[in-house]
Amino acid sequence: MILSRRFVMTGRVQQVGFRVFAEDTGQRERLDGHVRNLEDGRVEVVATGEAEALTRFERSMRTGPPLARVDDVVVEETVPDLSVHGFRIR
DSSP: OEEEEEEEEEEEOSSSSHHHHHHHHHHHTTOEEEEEEOTTSOEEEEEEEEHHHHHHHHHHHHHOSTTOEEEEEEEEEEOOOTTOOSEEEO
16 A cells, blocks of 8 residues: 655754665665755655555654754655655755
């Protein structure tokens, strides 16, 4: 089953390689979507794929790369955009 989720990470998540980490993880899990920095210092990810892959992806987003400190992750279900292919940094 294809699902889509939006994740917003708070903490020390910018200037620590978080977007590259998310891109690599999304590609490894064969997800479609994007990751981007928000102006307020948070990081936003929209990911679409199989439920099990999204669960593994979320686990990684809650940890982040070695230099990150993830204080909070807000997760919301979204409508899958099946026109998006691949996972990239915006």
